[in-house]
Amino acid sequence: MKSELAWRGARDLGLAVWLGGALMGAVGLNGTAARAADRVAAARITSTGWSRWTPVGAGAIGLHLVGVAGTVKTQRGRRRGKRLPDPATAIKAATTVAAMAASTYSYLVGKRIQHAALGGDGVSTEADLSAERHERLVRAERGLGWVQWAVPALTAALIVGYAGTEPDRESRRTRLSLRRA
Numbered sequence: 001m002k003s004e005l006a007w008r009g010a011r012d013l014g015l016a017v018w019l020g021g022a023l024m025g026a027v028g029l030n031g032t033a034a035r036a037a038d039r040v041a042a043a044r045i046t047s048t049g050w051s052r053w054t055p056v057g058a059g060a061i062g063l064h065l066v067g068v069a070g071t072v073k074t075q076r077g078r079r080r081g082k083r084l085p086d087p088a089t090a091i092k093a094a095t096t097v098a099a100m101a102a103s104t105y106s107y108l109v110g111k112r113i114q115h116a117a118l119g120g121d122g123v124s125t126e127a128d129l130s131a132e133r134h135e136r137l138v139r140a141e142r143g144l145g146w147v148q149w150a151v152p153a154l155t156a157a158l159i160v161g162y163a164g165t166e167p168d169r170e171s172r173r174t175r176l177s178l179r180r181a
Helices: 002-033 039-079 087-117 131-165 169-180
Strands: none
Touching (some): 002 039, 002 131, 039 131, 087 131
16 A cells, blocks of 8 residues: 555656646746747747756656556556456546657757757847748747647646546545455
8 A cells, every 4th residue: 555655656746747847838938938039039048948847857757657657556456357447547548648749749849949049050139040940930939839738738637637536545445344344
């Protein structure tokens, strides 16, 4: 029982950090960068912030996945004889995959923005960008519009999903005491 609690703790802590970072990035970092003087200045702000956050975010996702794997392993004993996972487990797995895909896509779009705006050739303002790089930058920024909200939405849905499907410890104790009686 204690090991299951530790696995759930790892799962939930990783998920909380993942959600918090994604939400802070969408609201705080990207929102602040949107007020910058131009697109190059905004890209400089967001690239710096997200570069610092990426290792922490990746660690949070990893911690969540390790916690999920440990939780599944400890629950396997209680599920003996059942071949298929219950629908809630399948939905949470699909939502986790979607959140990871949205996080990866967001990272890749952020890198496109960084390369288009800060390509390393002395660009200091948006006016210094070539027409082709400016178009790449605008396209990449459009791609980031919806996905910056997908990650917080999906991770929040996971938190709600875990809360709604956690076994009620009191009812489990009641069932165990009824079996013993």
